[in-house]
Ligand SMILES: Nc1ncnc2c1ncn2[C@@H]1O[C@H](COP(=O)(O)OP(=O)(O)OP(=O)(O)O)[C@@H](O)[C@H]1O
């Protein structure tokens with residue numbers, strides 16, 4: 001049984017889930033909406049991943065990300081993506097210091113812990129690539145010289161759905177730099193009413209409940225979360241289902257399966273468990289496989305959704321407790 005592999009003390013696990021709860025409460029001071037969304041951000045953070053947030057204008061994407069960053073006690077910067085944004089506006093540039101006649105580096109906003117890339121699909125591919133490279137490598141290249149970024153480093157990028165005019169959709173091959181993609185929908189009637197009722201009240205200040213060191217520690221602890229053989233089988237069976245699906249052109253890759261595994265460990269940890277449950281896999285699969293599956297052109301024309309394929313996989317693939325040999 002998974003629990004016999006216990007490596008993280010019960011005390012520590014309780015503390016971690018309390019931190020998670022406090023983050024939820026702090027974010028709720030500014031953002032009124034489902035706690036599941038904040039849980040996804042925490043999961044990605046602990047799994048050393050990045051998040052792509054998609055939603056129409058005005059559903060509080062920026063509000064959510066700002067509140068989340070504030071709770072982490074980490075350095076935070078924001079870049080508004082525009083059609084004229086240059087790669088060096090993200091990475092930085094060297095400038096000539098006239099007094100000493102030497103070149104000095106002026107660091108761009110990528111040199112931070114939490115980077116909000118707002119409306120990432122409003123900048124052209126070259127600028128998006130600079131950000132995606134930073135996310136992938138944890139470093140940026142400024143005029144030929146590689147520079148390491150801070151740790152932790154997390155990108156939270158927002159985008160409006162691609163059918164909106166004047167946008168540059170992220171290339172399929174690059175969307176998978178984001179560990180998790182979440183959709184933000186319109187609020188429930190009740191939440192929207194609460195939002196209207198409180199809009200002119202001064203917001204209670206959001207407290208930092210963590211430090212960068214705490215984040216790094218959580219990330220290391222997540223590595224120790226136990227994964228049973230059955231969970232490996234389950235993740236593999238789900239990804240194979242997506243590859244064999246007749247409406248799928250490109251299914252979940254081995255990298256996607258690994259992404260799901262890492263995220264499951266992080267989700268388990270922030271919920272006070274040192275072992276992964278099949279429910280972790282079920283909860284995360286849509287936000288991890290959804291943006292990594294490419295449909296056949298026919299299926300796309302028919303309006304099939306990649307998340308539908310993931311739902312089908314979750315319905316059809318059974319979690320098998322006993323391992324077959
Ligand atoms: N669920 C919500 N909770 C709290 N405030 C909200 C909520 N929804 C909308 N608002 C308010 O609506 C306004 C717009 O929010 P915000 O700027 O975060 O949206 P956005 O999704 O980033 O929009 P855009 O796509 O235009 O950048 C803010 O004043 C915010 O406080």
Ligand SMILES: [Mg+2]
Nearest residue numbers: 061062118158
């Ligand atoms: Mg915004």
